[in-house]
Amino acid sequence: xxxxxxxxxxxxxxxxxxxxxxxxxxxxxxxxxxxxxxxxxxxxxxxxxxxxxxxxxxxxxxxxxxxxxxxxxxxxxxxxxxxxxxxxxxxxxxxxxxxxxxxxxxxxxxxxxxxxxxxxxxxxxxxxxxxxxxxxxxxxxxxxxxxxxxxxxxxxxxxxxxxxxxxxxxxxxxxxxxxxxxxxxxxxxxxxxxxxxxxxxxxxxxxxxxxxxxxxxxxxxxxxxxxxxxxxxxxxxxxxxxxxxxxxxxxx
Amino acid sequence: xxxxxxxxxxxxxxxxxxxxxxxxxxxxxxxxxxxxxxxxxxxxxxxxxxxxxxxxxxxxxxxxxxxxxxxxxxxxxxxxxxxxxxxxxxxxxxxxxxxxxxxxxxxxxxxxxxxxxxxxxxxxxxxxxxxxxxxxxxxxxxxxxxxxxxxxxxxxxxxxxxxxxxxxxxxxxxxxxxxxxxxxxxxxxxxxxxxxxxxxxxxxxxxxxxxxxxxxxxxxxxxxxxxxxxxxxxxxxxxxxxxxxxxxxxxxxxxxxxxxxxxxxxxxx
Numbered sequence: 001x002x003x004x005x006x007x008x009x010x011x012x013x014x015x016x017x018x019x020x021x022x023x024x025x026x027x028x029x030x031x032x033x034x035x036x037x038x039x040x041x042x043x044x045x046x047x048x049x050x051x052x053x054x055x056x057x058x059x060x061x062x063x064x065x066x067x068x069x070x071x072x073x074x075x076x077x078x079x080x081x082x083x084x085x086x087x088x089x090x091x092x093x094x095x096x097x098x099x100x101x102x103x104x105x106x107x108x109x110x111x112x113x114x115x116x117x118x119x120x121x122x123x124x125x126x127x128x129x130x131x132x133x134x135x136x137x138x139x140x141x142x143x144x145x146x147x148x149x150x151x152x153x154x155x156x157x158x159x160x161x162x163x164x165x166x167x168x169x170x171x172x173x174x175x176x177x178x179x180x181x182x183x184x185x186x187x188x189x190x191x192x193x194x195x196x197x198x199x200x201x202x203x204x205x206x207x208x209x210x211x212x213x214x215x216x217x218x219x220x221x222x223x224x225x226x227x228x229x230x231x232x233x234x235x236x237x238x239x240x241x242x243x244x245x246x247x248x249x250x251x252x
Numbered sequence: 253x254x255x256x257x258x259x260x261x262x263x264x265x266x267x268x269x270x271x272x273x274x275x276x277x278x279x280x281x282x283x284x285x286x287x288x289x290x291x292x293x294x295x296x297x298x299x300x301x302x303x304x305x306x307x308x309x310x311x312x313x314x315x316x317x318x319x320x321x322x323x324x325x326x327x328x329x330x331x332x333x334x335x336x337x338x339x340x341x342x343x344x345x346x347x348x349x350x351x352x353x354x355x356x357x358x359x360x361x362x363x364x365x366x367x368x369x370x371x372x373x374x375x376x377x378x379x380x381x382x383x384x385x386x387x388x389x390x391x392x393x394x395x396x397x398x399x400x401x402x403x404x405x406x407x408x409x410x411x412x413x414x415x416x417x418x419x420x421x422x423x424x425x426x427x428x429x430x431x432x433x434x435x436x437x438x439x440x441x442x443x444x445x446x447x448x449x450x451x452x453x454x455x456x457x458x459x460x461x462x463x464x465x466x467x468x469x470x471x472x473x474x475x476x477x478x479x480x481x482x483x484x485x486x487x488x489x490x491x492x493x494x495x496x497x498x499x500x501x502x503x504x505x506x507x508x509x510x511x512x513x514x515x516x517x518x519x520x521x
Contacts, residue, residue, distance in 0.1 A: 148355055149357075157346070250402060
């Protein structure tokens with residue numbers, strides 16, 4: 001997971017080649033800017049509107065992060081419940097799975113109707129997108145803890161709380177971080193969908209406007225910015241994992 | 253580091269004070285258990301005198317580990333009772349127990365792994381870590397204190413796991429094939445080490461093993477279980493003098509005892 005310049009080199013090279021090919025292609029074939037702007041035009045549009053873009057990136061990022069944190073809390077809680085009680089598992093699990101088959105894009109307008117144009121419906125959409133992988137990872141992680149380890153703790157005479165906090169929680173962390181890393185990649189998507197459906201600020205709001213006004217280079221700049229936001233959040237989670245649970249990154 | 257002299261004296265005194273009616277440190281009385289429809293133990297009687305080292309051997313799958321779990325209080329027998337110092341033992345946490353695999357926690361370094369048992373029973377973390385460091389130093393392992401378990405060799409992992417168990421400072425130590433996963437050479441090395449540190453581990457030790465030489469080298473008494481459903485087949489005192497070294501294995505007495513055990517196991521007719 002470590003991002004050293006040497007390791008990042010192949011990915012950076014691929015990006016540079018793709019960008020160069022894109023720019024050359026656009027110029028060579030004289031593609032109209034409102035159909036496909038080249039990277040230079042996109043960067044130009046970004047620079048021109050940097051104030052506006054960054055200003056609108058703040059609420060989007062805030063919704064994504066807040067919704068993600070809600071999802072982590074909800075996922076941990078429901079995963080723990082499912083793991084601890086087979087009754088809870090039988091009662092909740094089918095509905096949690098069913099909630100994932102609902103098209104969240106279709107629910108978003110309803111949430112806007114209920115909660116208005118403020119940040120709440122966006123945060124809810126993000127949380128709906130993100131909580132399920134965390135629920136599954138928590139339940140599976142706790143179940144995967146070596147039963148011999150729990151017996152060892154019992155043989156020491158440890159009570160249930162100590163067994164839970166000293167062995168089960170750290171033992172579940174490798175799974176848990178897997179789920180969290182998966183979930184964090186959804187959170188920006190969730191925030192954008194929430195904004196598309198109804199908002200008065202944010203990058204999603206700008207995208208809708210720019211599409212209508214054929215500000216295509218700026219639309220591309222917005223997409224790039226969203227993508228960068230998603231990657232940054234992913235790297236942040238990876239960094240947290242490295243700091244909190246470095247052993248989960250060791251092989252074998 | 254070694255208290256062989258004390259140990260001998262202690263055994264002598266115990267032998268002197270305790271007649272045939274003395275209360276055993278640990279006892280299984282008519283213990284039977286069936287698990288998943290398999291009849292594993294069928295009326296096992298076993299008494300472990302205070303200060304003795306008893307080895308438990310038997311065919312694989314005979315129920316040695318199950319018996320050890322019962323003695324540890326981790327499971328309850330269907331019939332019969334387990335007693336410690338004459339009173340029924342019905343919960344874990346009263347004796348020290350080391351399972352088959354070392355089960356070192358990858359998120360704790362060696363010192364923190366050694367202190368796990370103490371922390372699990374509520375010893376403040378700082379105290380527990382200090383005692384772990386002291387124990388590591390006494391056993392010459394202080395250089396490994398901050399190392400992660402994944403960087404240790406198999407033999408080293410076993411030592412750390414054993415130290416973790418011994419640090420609980422309980423008067424009975426149950427070992428379930430602690431060296432079973434090691435290669436032959438490391439195993440020999442660890443047997444020699446166990447022989448040396450025996451007195452530092454606990455007063456009374458019960459060792460499950462499938463290695464006849466290991467049993468005779470370390471134990472004061474070897475108990476052989478029959479095939480499933482297991483009963484006690486042979487209870488053999490090992491009257492080899494102490495202190496012992498590996499060389500005891502080349503003596504005629506050792507060969508004679510080994511012959512009797514192999515016979516009891518049905519390996520030699």
